[in-house]
Amino acid sequence: MFLGLANGEVIVYDLQNLEFSPYSIRVETIFECDKRSKRVTDIKCNPDKMHRLAIVFENTGVAVYSINKDRPIYTIHLSADKDFHKGKALAVEWYNDTKLIVGFSSGTLELYDTTGVGSKP
Numbered sequence: 522m523f524l525g526l527a528n529g530e531v532i533v534y535d536l537q538n539l540e541f542s543p544y545s546i547r548v549e550t551i552f553e554c555d556k557r558s559k560r561v562t563d564i565k566c567n568p569d570k571m572h573r574l575a576i577v578f579e580n581t582g583v584a585v586y587s588i589n590k591d592r593p594i595y596t597i598h599l600s601a602d603k604d605f606h607k608g609k610a611l612a613v614e615w616y617n618d619t620k621l622i623v624g625f626s627s628g629t630l631e632l633y634d635t636t637g638v639g640s641k642p
Contacts, residue, residue, distance in 0.1 A: 525561025529554065529578055544588075546576070551584045551593045563612045575613045575621055583613055583623055585635050595635040597623065607631075 522534045529548030534541055548559045560579040567573040572588045585595040599610060608626030616622050621633045 523564045523566075523574065525564050525576070527558075527560045529559030529561060529581070531561060531564060531574070531576060546574075546586055548578050548581060551576075551586070551596060552578065552581050552598065554581055558609075562610060565613055565615060567615055567618065569618050575615060577610045577613045577623070579609045579611070583610060583621065583633070585621070597633055 522536055524532050524534060526532065531546040532541060533544050548554055548561075558580045561576060562579045563575075563577040565575045567575070567585075573594070574586045574588065576584050576586055578584070580599060580601070582599045583597040584593045586592070587594045599607075606627065607629050610623055611626055612624040614622045614624075616632060619634060619636050621635060623631050623633060625631070
């Protein structure tokens, strides 16, 4: 089970052994962070590639993180200057194997293509 914390860390709880794993993902390894909230607001596993996580960091951005490679493979950076009208990033859902839908506190939904081809609201 993946748990997202207010400090921007994702930790893993092993349900079989009933213990926390030493493995963790920190927002600082993905994004350059300022003093804005780094809170993790949502985590979703890719339905076809369970080693890929979509992680939402409230004011920082969204990352597709590969547990196998132990690194982000796609990121969406949120800018306080350019993206303020969207509000906070609250939720993510896999649309298909390569596309994400991100929900914001303003009610906006945006579709992103994680292959790098582009994104569109």
